[in-house]
Amino acid sequence: MENQDPAVVDAIKTSGESTLEKATAKAKMKMDQFFNVSLNVAVTGVTGSGKSSFVNALRGLKDDDVGAAPTGVTETTVEPTMYEHPEMPNVKIWDLPGIGSPNFKAKKYLKDVKFNNYDFFIILTSVRFMENDIMLAKEIRKQKKGFYFVRSKIDNDISSEKKKKGFDEQKVLSIIREDCQKNLKELGDPKVFLISSHDLEEYDFESLQNILEDELPEHKKYALLQSWPVCSAASLEKKISMFKRMIWAASLASAGVAVVPLPGLSAACDLGIFVLFVTRCYYAFGLDERSLTRLSEKVNKPHLKDLSKSKLATAIREKALTRLQVSAAVATIATVEYFLSLLPGLGSVAAAGISFATTQYLLREGLNDLANTAREIRKAAGLASVQCM
Ligand SMILES: Nc1nc2c(ncn2[C@@H]2O[C@H](COP(=O)(O)OP(=O)(O)O)[C@@H](O)[C@H]2O)c(=O)[nH]1
Ligand SMILES: [Mg+2]
Incomplete structure (x- = not known):
């Protein structure tokens, strides 16, 4: 170990393993989970409760975007419809059939929708929860799955109440x-989250995200935090911290130091991981074209997306990597040298021969650059910010 690069020794320590080989194996496993773990979210409720709109919101889409779930239509399907997250095919949101029929049978419904495929259920209502919602929740609990109650279309309630005298939003x-x-008393008083699918920055979407983060297993949490839209300054900071905590693993997994562990010697670097990592940051922080356009519209500042001075963000936008799984990124290694040349202080580095310390430096720089860009854009949008961590 004495011969090794101090940065490598540090990364081994962070991994909690005793040798470089074990640490690298763990790092590879972690990164594989981080990029590819599946998350299946089931959205249910009566017809018209706002399921399809909520599915779209979770995918960062507006109801009229291409590929969005059709909304305002009467449900005729008895099958769950699967919608992949646009950039993360490992995250799937399922629009389940409505539960409104008078002779609704929760047990049969769950069997029909193959309940075991989902990590948790979201039960929506746009008015109040009824007998069928409660029966369904009980049955979901019996099957040892999680459920969360969401009261949708809160923006409608607020705008009609606003017209009344003495309006008090709280x-x-x-x-x-x-x-x-x-x-819901008989279910032990579960929390109800008040949400507008048209504006996730408002009301309880952030609390829902926080609860899910607390209750999901760690690797599922990674998928949630990467894929769900930024809904507040704190949610952006959480995403940033999560990526920071992955740097050791991303560096070890991509640097290939186990093969050539001596300092100063170049190693075969799996730059696919580097590209995937920064591209995931880019989407997770809401720096992509669609998210920025949406933000611009929301705050009525059309030039918001021109404000990004980050060359890395621009390069990712130009190279527009989508469908982000490991295999997709590996295919784009040719673009890596271009990315590297955008980061300060490197000069020209041969893409296939950089050291562990350089890989780690690149990941940190790339992450910080994108994080600061996202913070600046929120600031320019006039949205609340939190102290940088
Ligand atoms: N204002 C507002 N309208 C919503 C919201 N969610 C859904 N809607 C509208 O309510 C109607 C029914 O929504 P939809 O998602 O199709 O319901 P589903 O039948 O449960 O899939 C549509 O016209 C949506 O545009 C929301 O959060 N706010
Ligand atoms: Mg629908």
């Missing part, structure tokens, strides 16, 4: 919350 929200919770 009061309106607590009345809705209590009204919904009243019906």
Whole structure:
């Protein structure tokens, strides 16, 4: 170990393993999970409760975007419809059939939709929860799966209440919350999240994200945090911290130091991991064209997306890597040298021969550059910010 690059020794320590070989194997396994673990979210509720709109919102899409789930249509299907996250095919949101029929049988419904395929259920209502919602929740619990109650279309409630004298938003929200919770007592008073699919920055979407993060197993949490839209300054910072915590693994997995562990010697570097890592940051931080356009529209600042001075973000946008799984990234290694040349302080580095320390430096620089760009854009948008961590 004494001969080794101090950066490598540090990474081994962080991995909790005793040797470079073991640390590298663990890093590769971690990165594989980080990029590819599946997350299947089931969205259910009566017809018209806002399921399809919520599915779109979770995928960062507006209802009229290409590839969005059709909304405002009467459901005729009895099969769940699967919608992949646009950039992360490992994350799937399922639009389940409506549960409104008078002779609804929760057990049969769950069997028909193959409940075991989902990590958790979201039960939506746009009014209040009814007998069928409660029956379904009980049955989901029996099957040892998680469920979360969401009261949708809160923006509608707020805008109609706003017209009344003495309007108090917090009061309106607590009345809705209590009204919904009243019906759920027999389930042990589960929390109800008030949400507008048209504006995830408002109301309880962030709390829902926080609860899910607390309750999901670690690797599923990675998929959630990478794929779900940024809904607040704190949610952006959480995403940034998650990527930071992965740097040791991304560096070890891509540097290939196990093959050539001596300092100063170049190693075969799997730059596919580097490209995938920074591209995932780019999408997770909302720096892609679609997210920026949406943000511009929301705050009515059309030039927001021109504000990004990050060359790395621009390069990723130009090379537009989508369908981000490991195999997709590996195919684009040819673009890597171009990315590398954009990062400061490197000069020209042969893409296939850089040291562990350089790989780590590149990942850190790339991550910080994209994180700061995302923070600046939020600031320019006039959205709340938090102290940089
Ligand atoms: N204002 C507002 N309208 C919503 C929201 N969610 C859904 N809608 C509208 O409610 C209607 C029914 O929504 P949809 O997603 O098709 O419901 P589904 O039948 O449960 O899939 C559509 O016209 C949507 O545009 C929301 O959060 N806010
Ligand atoms: Mg629908």
